Amino acid sequence: MSTSQYLNAVERSKAPANQQNARRDRILIVEDNPVSLTLLKQLLKAHGYEVLGTPEGLQALDLAREEQPDLILMDIRLPDISGLEVTRLLKRDDSTKTIPIIAVTALASPDYERRGLESGCDAYIPKPITLGNFLRTIEAFLKIRPVTPTSFASLTSRDGLMHSTLASASAPA
Ligand code: MN
Numbered sequence: 001m002s003t004s005q006y007l008n009a010v011e012r013s014k015a016p017a018n019q020q021n022a023r024r025d026r027i028l029i030v031e032d033n034p035v036s037l038t039l040l041k042q043l044l045k046a047h048g049y050e051v052l053g054t055p056e057g058l059q060a061l062d063l064a065r066e067e068q069p070d071l072i073l074m075d076i077r078l079p080d081i082s083g084l085e086v087t088r089l090l091k092r093d094d095s096t097k098t099i100p101i102i103a104v105t106a107l108a109s110p111d112y113e114r115r116g117l118e119s120g121c122d123a124y125i126p127k128p129i130t131l132g133n134f135l136r137t138i139e140a141f142l143k144i145r146p147v148t149p150t151s152f153a154s155l156t157s158r159d160g161l162m163h164s165t166l167a168s169a170s171a172p173a
Contacts, residue, residue: 009131025142026050028069030060030086031104032078040073047135057081061089064096071141074121076105076112084119091120100141104129 027044031037032055041051052067054060057078064072072090076083083103090096103116106127116124125137 024048024050025070026052026067027138028060028063028067028072029053030057030072030078030083031055031075033075036075043131043135044138055079057083057086060086064090064099065093068095069099071138072099072101073138074101074103076103076107076116084115084121087116087119087121100144102137102141 027049029037029040029044029051031040031053034055037053037055041053044051052063052069054063055078057080060072060074063069074083074087078086083105087101087103090099090101100122101120102123102125103121104125104127105112105116113124122141123137125134
């Protein structure tokens with residue numbers, strides 16, 4: 001899908017103004033592909049979220065600690081340290097451990113999924129993402145924060161969010 005087709009899909013998926021996220025939840029996007037980062041930012045802003053973004057793992061650690069986002073979308077392959085390592089560090093830090101972290105990665109395999117969960121990721125969305133399920137997964141995690149192992153288990157078993165794929169419109173990986 002081209003960038004302009006994707007942006008049209010974002011426009012079509014926009015909620016009416018009176019249904020947009022009134023709390024202005026803040027989402028930190030960690031993504032080293034500049035096009036993907038820009039598109040994800042536009043998608044989430046269009047849905048009423050406040051958005052922070054960084055292409056680097058170490059900066060993600062600083063931003064998470066300083067800005068206390070409500071949720072983090074974590075790419076795994078990053079230029080400095082891996083998104084799994086960033087997740088591990090954030091989940092060990094009392095100031096950031098309750099922030100839900102959703103891994104968003106093209107490295108989708110049972111092995112990577114297991115490694116993601118072991119690192120402390122709360123969910124795992126394979127790329128290319130699909131808009132409807134992507135947004136529903138984010139909203140589900142925002143509703144149950146702060147996330148705990150129990151809330152995660154009940155969410156995944158209830159809604160099957162671990163494998164969040166859907167065939168509506170897909171964004172670039
Ligand atoms: Mn990457």
